[in-house]
Amino acid sequence: xxxxxxxxxxxxxxxxxxxxxxxxxxxxxxxxxxxxxxxxxxxxxxxxxxxxxxxxxxxxxxxxxxxxxxxxxxxxxxxxxxxxxxxxxxxxxxxxxxxxxxxxxxxxxxxxxxxxxxxxxxxxxxxxxxxxxxxxxxxxxxxxxxxxxxxxxxxxxxxxxxxxxxxxxxxxxxxxxxxxxxxxxxxxxxxxxxxxxxxxxxxxxxxxxxxxxxxxxxxxxxxx
Ligand SMILES: C[S@@+](CC[C@H](N)C(=O)[O-])C[C@H]1O[C@@H](n2cnc3c(N)ncnc32)[C@H](O)[C@@H]1O
Numbered sequence: 033x034x035x036x037x038x039x040x041x042x043x044x045x046x047x048x049x050x051x052x053x054x055x056x057x058x059x060x061x062x063x064x065x066x067x068x069x070x071x072x073x074x075x076x077x078x079x080x081x082x083x084x085x086x087x088x089x090x091x092x093x094x095x096x097x098x099x100x101x102x103x104x105x106x107x108x109x110x111x112x113x114x115x116x117x118x119x120x121x122x123x124x125x126x127x128x129x130x131x132x133x134x135x136x137x138x139x140x141x142x143x144x145x146x147x148x149x150x151x152x153x154x155x156x157x158x159x160x161x162x163x164x165x166x167x168x169x170x171x172x173x174x175x176x177x178x179x180x181x182x183x184x185x186x187x188x189x190x191x192x193x194x195x196x197x198x199x200x201x202x203x204x205x206x207x208x209x210x211x212x213x214x215x216x217x218x219x220x221x222x223x224x225x226x227x228x229x230x231x232x233x234x235x236x237x238x239x240x241x242x243x244x245x246x247x248x249x250x251x252x253x254x255x256x
């Protein structure tokens with residue numbers, strides 16, 4: 033990220049690419065609600081790019097939390113905030129424990145974290161308890177065809193003995209026992225319909241879905 037005139041963090045790193053956060057932001061910003069004077073929570077904030085964007089856009093209070101494979105996330109994020117002169121509360125905290133903060137949030141970002149979790153439904157339930165308005169979630173998915181039908185398909189009563197459980201549109205979580213493209217920190221790859229069904233089950237209404245690539249989605253949903 034850019035911390036000052038001609039000052040970029042890790043400009044030559046080949047991981048996600050030097051322009052990675054800006055690329056992701058290009059898809060997130062158009063579906064972000066107005067955060068001016070709102071309270072925001074950024075789960076899995078890593079080095080703080082999205083938390084700092086929320087603050088730049090005028091959020092009243094931003095809490096960025098991280099507790100995962102990025103061991104130095106909170107130190108990096110705090111350093112970036114001090115360079116940019118922005119007040120963001122960065123804490124080492126797991127998504128499962130956000131309730132312990134004792135606050136609720138108008139807008140919650142949950143970008144790039146879902147598939148790193150061993151207990152994804154537990155995390156969505158925890159987020160629903162602290163989110164009062166909007167949740168933005170980004171996750172990798174099984175290959176999809178950007179189909180609206182996958183998003184809306186809801187199965188109220190499933191026949192264990194029928195074919196439905198093997199139908200491609202039925203919500204599906206693939207469990208990754210080993211590594212995913214060399215990454216040992218990923219556990220589930222959900223289908224698009226699994227993401228939207230799990231969000232509904234946790235008490236969110238899907239409002240908008242963006243398909244940046246054929247293996248990922250960003251969903252904006254509303255707490256109901
Ligand atoms: C792929 S990075 C995504 C970073 C950033 N949100 C983005 O979209 O670019 C995943 C982040 O989630 C964090 N993480 C993993 N498990 C977590 C958990 N249980 N609670 C909070 N953060 C977690 C990791 O440490 C890492 O910083």
